[in-house]
Amino acid sequence: MTDFSPTPDQPAAAQSSLLTLSKRTIQRNAAEKRFKAYGIAAIAVGLVMLLVLVTTIVGRGTGAFQQTFITVNVELLESKLDKNGERNIEDIKRVTTFGYAPLIKGAMQQTISDLGIETNLKSKHMAGLLSKNAVAQLRAFVLENPEKIGETIEFRFLAQSRVDGYLKGRVSRDSIENDKNISAEQLDLTDALIAAGVIEKTFNLDFILGSDASDQRPEAAGMGVSMMGSLFMMLVVLALSLPIGVAASIYLEEFAPKNWITDVIEVNIANLAAVPSIVYGILGLAVFINYMHLPMSAPLVGGLVLTLMTLPTIIISTRAALKAVPPSIRDAALGVGASKMQSVFHHVLPLAAPGILTGTIIGLAQALGETAPLLLIGMVGFIASNAPETIGEGLLSPNSAMPAQIYEWAKRADPAFYERAWGGIIILLIFLVTMNTVAVILRRRFERRW
Amino acid sequence: MPTFWLVVVLLALTALGFWFGRRRALASVQGNPRHLHSLPIYYGANVAMSIAIPALLILVIWLLAQPLLIENRVSATIPQELIPENTSIGLVMSDVRRLAEGLDQAVDQNVMTTAETLALDASTTDVRELLGTVGVALGSEVRPEVLAAAQSYRQLSSTGSTAMAVVCLVLALVGFGLSARHTNKEFRARNVVERGVLALLILAASLAILTTVGIVLSMLFETVNFFGLHAWTDFFFGSTWAPNFRGDSELSMLPLLWGTLYISAIALLVAVPVGLFAAIYLSEYAGPAVRSLAKPLLEILAGIPTIVYGLFALLTVGPLLLNLFGQGENGILGLSWMTGATSVLTAGVVMGIMLIPFVSSLSDDIINAVPQSLRDGSLGLGATRSETIRQVVLPAALPGIVGAILLAASRAIGETMIVVMGAGAIAKFSANPFESMTTITTRVVSQLTGDTDFASPETLVAFALGLSLFVLTLGLNVLALYIVRKYREQYD
Numbered sequence: 001m002t003d004f005s006p007t008p009d010q011p012a013a014a015q016s017s018l019l020t021l022s023k024r025t026i027q028r029n030a031a032e033k034r035f036k037a038y039g040i041a042a043i044a045v046g047l048v049m050l051l052v053l054v055t056t057i058v059g060r061g062t063g064a065f066q067q068t069f070i071t072v073n074v075e076l077l078e079s080k081l082d083k084n085g086e087r088n089i090e091d092i093k094r095v096t097t098f099g100y101a102p103l104i105k106g107a108m109q110q111t112i113s114d115l116g117i118e119t120n121l122k123s124k125h126m127a128g129l130l131s132k133n134a135v136a137q138l139r140a141f142v143l144e145n146p147e148k149i150g151e152t153i154e155f156r157f158l159a160q161s162r163v164d165g166y167l168k169g170r171v172s173r174d175s176i177e178n179d180k181n182i183s184a185e186q187l188d189l190t191d192a193l194i195a196a197g198v199i200e201k202t203f204n205l206d207f208i209l210g211s212d213a214s215d216q217r218p219e220a221a222g223m224g225v226s227m228m229g230s231l232f233m234m235l236v237v238l239a240l241s242l243p244i245g246v247a248a249s250i251y252l253e254e255f256a257p258k259n260w261i262t263d264v265i266e267v268n269i270a271n272l273a274a275v276p277s278i279v280y281g282i283l284g285l286a287v288f289i290n291y292m293h294l295p296m297s298a299p300l301v302g303g304l305v306l307t308l309m310t311l312p313t314i315i316i317s318t319r320a321a322l323k324a325v326p327p328s329i330r331d332a333a334l335g336v337g338a339s340k341m342q343s344v345f346h347h348v349l350p351l352a353a354p355g356i357l358t359g360t361i362i363g364l365a366q367a368l369g370e371t372a373p374l375l376l377i378g379m380v381g382f383i384a385s386n387a388p389e390t391i392g393e394g395l396l397s398p399n400s401a402m403p404a405q406i407y408e409w410a411k412r413a414d415p416a417f418y419e420r421a422w423g424g425i426i427i428l429l430i431f432l433v434t435m436n437t438v439a440v441i442l443r444r445r446f447e448r449r450w
Numbered sequence: 451m452p453t454f455w456l457v458v459v460l461l462a463l464t465a466l467g468f469w470f471g472r473r474r475a476l477a478s479v480q481g482n483p484r485h486l487h488s489l490p491i492y493y494g495a496n497v498a499m500s501i502a503i504p505a506l507l508i509l510v511i512w513l514l515a516q517p518l519l520i521e522n523r524v525s526a527t528i529p530q531e532l533i534p535e536n537t538s539i540g541l542v543m544s545d546v547r548r549l550a551e552g553l554d555q556a557v558d559q560n561v562m563t564t565a566e567t568l569a570l571d572a573s574t575t576d577v578r579e580l581l582g583t584v585g586v587a588l589g590s591e592v593r594p595e596v597l598a599a600a601q602s603y604r605q606l607s608s609t610g611s612t613a614m615a616v617v618c619l620v621l622a623l624v625g626f627g628l629s630a631r632h633t634n635k636e637f638r639a640r641n642v643v644e645r646g647v648l649a650l651l652i653l654a655a656s657l658a659i660l661t662t663v664g665i666v667l668s669m670l671f672e673t674v675n676f677f678g679l680h681a682w683t684d685f686f687f688g689s690t691w692a693p694n695f696r697g698d699s700e701l702s703m704l705p706l707l708w709g710t711l712y713i714s715a716i717a718l719l720v721a722v723p724v725g726l727f728a729a730i731y732l733s734e735y736a737g738p739a740v741r742s743l744a745k746p747l748l749e750i751l752a753g754i755p756t757i758v759y760g761l762f763a764l765l766t767v768g769p770l771l772l773n774l775f776g777q778g779e780n781g782i783l784g785l786s787w788m789t790g791a792t793s794v795l796t797a798g799v800v801m802g803i804m805l806i807p808f809v810s811s812l813s814d815d816i817i818n819a820v821p822q823s824l825r826d827g828s829l830g831l832g833a834t835r836s837e838t839i840r841q842v843v844l845p846a847a848l849p850g851i852v853g854a855i856l857l858a859a860s861r862a863i864g865e866t867m868i869v870v871m872g873a874g875a876i877a878k879f880s881a882n883p884f885e886s887m888t889t890i891t892t893r894v895v896s897q898l899t900g901d902t903d904f905a906s907p908e909t910l911v912a913f914a915l916g917l918s919l920f921v922l923t924l925g926l927n928v929l930a931l932y933i934v935r936k937y938r939e940q941y942d
Binding site: 028029031032034035036038039040041042043045046047049050053056057060243244245247248250251252255256264265268269270271272274275276277278279280281282283285286287290291292293308311312315339340341365368369370371372375376378380381403406407410418421422425428429432436 | 514517640647650653657658659661662664668671724726727730731732734735744753754755757766803807810835837840857860863865891895898899904912916923924
């Protein structure tokens with residue numbers, strides 16, 4: 001309180017006036033203004049950070065939803081694809097992707113000369129504008145439609161990532177000087193093909209629904225399969241953590257006697273909520289994989305680990321929801337002859353359901369974005385290329401998850417993958433925002449004030 | 451999947467039991483439920499629970515215990531001299547398991563019959579090639595002892611599975627029979643069912659304890675193994691972190707701990723002033739409109755997954771800092787203090803941003819809990835608002851704020867993705883925030899990803915690190931809760 005008491009070196013009180021501010025008052029008012037400004041600055045820093053984060057994500061990620069395609073007419077030469085001419089599917093299957101490459105080279109050369117574009121490039125480099133995926137795409141088409149052999153068909157092939165980057169402004173003529181994947185002549189050709197309308201950039205559904213691709217083909221990589229992995233993990237989390245969490249909360253909130261065992265459980269749950277997520281990953285590796293020999297990288301294991309991680313969150317919010325139901329409800333139920341168990345299950349639980357649901361959705365959203373434990377149980381480091389076909393396979397066959405897939409892309413050196421990673425984050429955030437919005441709406445819509 | 455079918459059969463039996471119990475109870479009163487002690491569904495539920503609960507419980511326990519028992523039985527049969535130098539029984543056992551799985555697959559794919567697999571002889575047949583044809587690649591040639599062990603492993607597994615199925619089904623049928631016999635109008639079905647449900651609720655609640663025990667035991671067990679292979683003095687008091695998968699590693703926690711604490715300190719240096727001032731402004735100055743807008747917006751920062759912050763550190767903040775401090779003459783400031791985008795500062799700043807809402811919402815609650823009378827008293831004496839906050843409100847809220855900061859510190863220490871992507875991989879003692887350094891969590895991730903060999907100290911050290919991390923964060927949380935509780939007593 002020393003600030004308020006007069007100090008010896010202060011001028012005498014007689015000289016002060018209500019109309020003119022003393023030097024000390026001016027100082028104190030200035031300090032007040034400064035203090036308030038610090039507060040505003042702190043809020044501004046927080047909001048600016050949020051803004052920077054959001055604009056970075058949107059600015060760098062939206063590119064991933066568009067992809068450059070090259071439209072080419074390919075003649076499916078019978079002499080290359082089916083030498084016997086019998087349309088025997090086994091014969092056709094024997095032609096590897098290597099055998100399809102000449103068709104693509106020829107088609108590119110044909111397209112370019114039809115358009116009258118002058119270039120010194122060899123046909124190999126012309127075809128180099130296309131993704132390495134193009135041959136596989138062509139082969140898959142032929143195997144599916146063997147009757148089309150001999151015809152000329154229009155195909156939309158992915159352009160390779162450097163061409164795509166050139167259209168998106170990521171690759172420039174200066175940046176490719178030491179790049180062996182593309183040359184300046186190829187970019188000249190690209191310019192000419194853009195003018196002719198052969199190369200165009202359109203929306204790319206495959207990024208959302210497709211599978212991951214090897215690190216040579218960033219243009220073909222998509223989030224679809226890892227989304228399935230996340231979906232199966234969330235199913236496991238929901239199926240386990242909701243019933244167990246609700247059961248545990250009901251016991252602790254409604255039945256547990258106040259003794260040291262209950263205290264231990266409660267302290268335990270509070271502490272589990274604050275355990276770093278990576279510790280759950282270590283637990284999962286040691287118990288589920290090393291001891292129980294469950295398959296590595298399986299969404300089932302990921303789901304189990306995330307269940308343990310989400311349980312404390314769900315228990316805490318469920319207990320809050322149960323606590324919010326007024327005792328009069330319980331008393332009324334007991335008063336008309338219901339047992340304690342009936343009063344809880346028939347009356348308290350339905351009234352607490354919106355709160356429980358809100359907490360569960362928020363817990364699930366947290367689990368959906370969690371990465372660290374997934375690294376330890378092996379949900380990274382491979383290419384999630386096959387979408388599961390059955391539920392059993394979805395749970396047990398190796399897969400990735402959305403955040404793990406993003407991490408995987410961020411680790412690869414090619415900047416084309418960075419764009420994918422940001423794009424993946426947009427998809428992940430759309431899921432999270434949707435889940436949180438649903439939770440908020442549920443709370444607003446069904447929350448009852450007693 | 452025989453276990454799957456066992457579960458299906460048990461569930462079908464349960465459904466049948468429910469229907470049967472309900473019908474039998476109604477039959478005992480000639481279809482008039484008013485003469486029953488409990489509602490008819492309770493009789494059904496009683497039969498269903500008597501079938502399902504014991505059988506499923508035994509199933510789960512059996513599934514957990516069987517691998518351990520078989521492992522012990524089989525590994526006892528492997529002669530000691532078979533274990534190659536520098537490896538452990540665990541490696542040989544993983545060979546045995548793989549071989550056994552391969553033989554199972556061969557039977558599944560109709561390459562061999564069960565009798566043929568039992569008659570296999572490692573000296574006459576090339577088992578490795580045989581299993582190659584069914585898609586199981588073995589690491590080395592199969593030795594006769596390993597094959598014998600694999601055979602007994604398969605035998606024990608299949609005997610175990612059969613025994614499990616039999617025991618579960620018998621239990622289920624006994625439960626069915628006993629409970630069906632009880633079912634008549636005098637039986638107090640509701641009381642029994644409710645006792646059973648209560649037991650299930652207690653089981654669910656104790657799962658929390660089980661998780662903690664699991665965490666501690668799984669890490670403790672491997673940590674003890676680690677200290678059996680590596681000197682604990684080096685782990686706690688050594689000065690170098692240099693894992694070497696050919697052996698002779700120096701595995702000391704201290705450089706990692708230093709990196710962790712340094713990064714956390716920078717994160718707190720960012721988060722505490724910003725978060726605290728934000729909380730002060732929101733609770734003391736802001737009007738309801740600003741508050742209802744700014745508070746949720748700030749809290750969005752807390753809901754963003756850490757992988758997003760990690761990517762932000764790796765691809766945005768790191769290169770930005772490198773541009774500012776590291777490019778020499780070409781850079782913006784003309785400095786060359788940084789050599790790479792990953793650094794203590796990169797990870798620290800990004801982690802600080804992540805912690806801002808954490809500090810601000812916790813402190814906000816605490817500042818709001820300070821009684822209004824204290825403020826009124828101070829303002830009435832002529833203090834300005836900032837003087838009131840600095841000299842009355844903050845001292846009153848200090849224990850709670852310290853608790854909030856400790857919780858934030860515990861979050862920072864346990865944070866993984868940001869440091870994995872932003873901090874780098876070099877373990878060293880250095881005070882230069884522009885250098886890349888590594889943390890406990892980063893090393894846990896790198897030691898445990900990919901193929902892990904649970905017999906080498908380089909892998910096991912991750913468990914010792916994990917346990918240290920667990921103890922450290924737990925200690926901080928307990929301390930924070932203690933301080934917060936002590937504070938709460940002042941005004942109640």
